[in-house]
Amino acid sequence: MTTEHLPVLQVVVPLMSAPLIVLVRRHGAAWAIATVVSWAAFAMAVGIAIEVAQSGPLSYAIGSWPPPWGIEYRADALTAFVLVLVSFVGAVAMPYAKVSIAAELPEEQEYLFYAMYCLCLTGLLGITITGDVFNLFVFMEISSLSSYVLIALGRRRRALQAAYQYLVMGTIGATFYVIGVGLLYLMTGTLNMADMAVRLGEVTEVRPLIAALAFITVGVGLKLALFPLHQWLPDAYTFAPSVVTAFLAATATKVAVYVLIRFYFTVFGATPLMSEVPVNEVLMVLSVIAIVSMSLVALFQDDLKRMLAYSSVAQIGYIMLGLSLANPSGLTAAVAHLFNHGITKGALFLLVGILALRCGTTRLSDLSGIASRMPLTAFGVVLAGLSLIGVPGTAGFITKWYLVRASLEQGSWWLAVVVVASSLIAVGYVWRFVEAAYLGAPGPDTPRAGEAPLWMMVPAGLLVVACLYFGIETSFNVGYVTEAVASLMRKGGG
Amino acid sequence: MSFAGHYAYAITIFLMVAGLYIVIARGNLIKKLVGLGIFQTSVYLLYVAPGKLIGGTAPILAPGYAVYSNPLPHVLILTAIVVGVATLALGLAIVVRIREAYDTIEEDEILAADRAEDARPQA
Numbered sequence: 001m002t003t004e005h006l007p008v009l010q011v012v013v014p015l016m017s018a019p020l021i022v023l024v025r026r027h028g029a030a031w032a033i034a035t036v037v038s039w040a041a042f043a044m045a046v047g048i049a050i051e052v053a054q055s056g057p058l059s060y061a062i063g064s065w066p067p068p069w070g071i072e073y074r075a076d077a078l079t080a081f082v083l084v085l086v087s088f089v090g091a092v093a094m095p096y097a098k099v100s101i102a103a104e105l106p107e108e109q110e111y112l113f114y115a116m117y118c119l120c121l122t123g124l125l126g127i128t129i130t131g132d133v134f135n136l137f138v139f140m141e142i143s144s145l146s147s148y149v150l151i152a153l154g155r156r157r158r159a160l161q162a163a164y165q166y167l168v169m170g171t172i173g174a175t176f177y178v179i180g181v182g183l184l185y186l187m188t189g190t191l192n193m194a195d196m197a198v199r200l201g202e203v204t205e206v207r208p209l210i211a212a213l214a215f216i217t218v219g220v221g222l223k224l225a226l227f228p229l230h231q232w233l234p235d236a237y238t239f240a241p242s243v244v245t246a247f248l249a250a251t252a253t254k255v256a257v258y259v260l261i262r263f264y265f266t267v268f269g270a271t272p273l274m275s276e277v278p279v280n281e282v283l284m285v286l287s288v289i290a291i292v293s294m295s296l297v298a299l300f301q302d303d304l305k306r307m308l309a310y311s312s313v314a315q316i317g318y319i320m321l322g323l324s325l326a327n328p329s330g331l332t333a334a335v336a337h338l339f340n341h342g343i344t345k346g347a348l349f350l351l352v353g354i355l356a357l358r359c360g361t362t363r364l365s366d367l368s369g370i371a372s373r374m375p376l377t378a379f380g381v382v383l384a385g386l387s388l389i390g391v392p393g394t395a396g397f398i399t400k401w402y403l404v405r406a407s408l409e410q411g412s413w414w415l416a417v418v419v420v421a422s423s424l425i426a427v428g429y430v431w432r433f434v435e436a437a438y439l440g441a442p443g444p445d446t447p448r449a450g451e452a453p454l455w456m457m458v459p460a461g462l463l464v465v466a467c468l469y470f471g472i473e474t475s476f477n478v479g480y481v482t483e484a485v486a487s488l489m490r491k492g493g494g
Numbered sequence: 495m496s497f498a499g500h501y502a503y504a505i506t507i508f509l510m511v512a513g514l515y516i517v518i519a520r521g522n523l524i525k526k527l528v529g530l531g532i533f534q535t536s537v538y539l540l541y542v543a544p545g546k547l548i549g550g551t552a553p554i555l556a557p558g559y560a561v562y563s564n565p566l567p568h569v570l571i572l573t574a575i576v577v578g579v580a581t582l583a584l585g586l587a588i589v590v591r592i593r594e595a596y597d598t599i600e601e602d603e604i605l606a607a608d609r610a611e612d613a614r615p616q617a
Binding site: 134137138141145148149152157158160161163164167168171172174175178179182185186 | 510514517523526527530533534537540541544567570573574577580581584585588589591592595596604608611
């Protein structure tokens, strides 16, 4: 049966396609391979999700070496959920890339973009599915190194500077993570997550474990742009090619959050460490600062891409807030927001990419009256913007609802106030687009451009529709998540 | 808990902090990468040093040998070294491109050039 090998094929197929693309070199063929592979990855992720829902967690021993000696690939409900998110955005972005990348890169460099894209997809899927902490580091570096290249492909020279900053910060983050893993390995003698969780229960010397927890939290925090470790993110998102921004914003930071959830609940869950060390309190304070301050910073940006980048840091704050509440509703909000924010921000960045391509600018002051020239694109931005705010009937609302509920369950009504108040700030920055696009009169400077080609409109539209669809039909982004959260909480024994 | 017994850790921590300091304190992009390299290398030591037992051999069953060193950390670090080399190579490649685009590899001069670009009205 091929379903038996799905967990490893999920990673190997995109991995193998990267060298294949470099060998083929022709840009049309490279695009075709990358598209087929990314849709195949999506199909496999859905296959894994169905398999997990029917018959429980999957375990795959690489090279038939049984865990904990060999590397184990392990898929439970949470893994499957993140796999579907990453591969869905990865697949949707590919048709868009055809026109977008052709416009932004010289033709002879296009195949390198597609090769890097497949490697980045490999890394992100690998991080998600592996059950081995060191293997996770290797995949983290595969995805990071390829994303540095993807960002450096941006047209302006500042993309290079942004990529360099990200490289330095990202490498420090990954190295911190390895230090943490090293300490855990010294204490337990194992690298398999499940095995490590069992053995950590027997460790009596807690000081190295606290150090390991701190190193892993800070290291992964750099990757997920946890406030105040987010400085690399705005520049990287602003200057990267449009399709890269959309893909990374929707997936890379989300996968890093997933790693943190894995460590907090699967690895450290059985130890009393999480309740003895004030991790959740620290994360809560940081995420509240992130939500409020970054929303305010977003409000005052003139560049639409940069505004959305700061909004991303704020939105990651919501995810971390849900995680730090550490009750089932909070965790449901955090995990559901991985998906909800992923598709919302993916849609927004794809649409902004269309504006960038047709108008040559993403500055709000230059986009005055653009709604009369590109009505569909502008309307799409407004719809996805509503999801970003969290208006009922959109995906964003689902998360806000659970987040408010979790805060009240915890007895922290002021957190609920923060969530609602920050949504009002989000209304402010989405309104700034509406004001420019709909109320501003098209001046002589307004680009004359019409709508973009269908290759770009359809993927962006698909994600916008997904924002609305998952706001109403919630069996996947709430039903499936509730199940995932329940199994996490059970394992954590609390 | 003598210092002599833990000198490998002391060296590890010294290299770690020194590397991180260089990354933060230096404005030259190449020097930053050197610091990053030292920082990464210190972690290799963190893994490899505890894996070695004095008098231990490779874990091959043979008469006369009872003390074995753990080979796994060495294998892990072999992987980490490859990752480190790739990171350094990519970092240097980006610095070359930055040098071509900005004509400098000093961070403050690059930031000044970016600010000047921001201050100019849109072309």
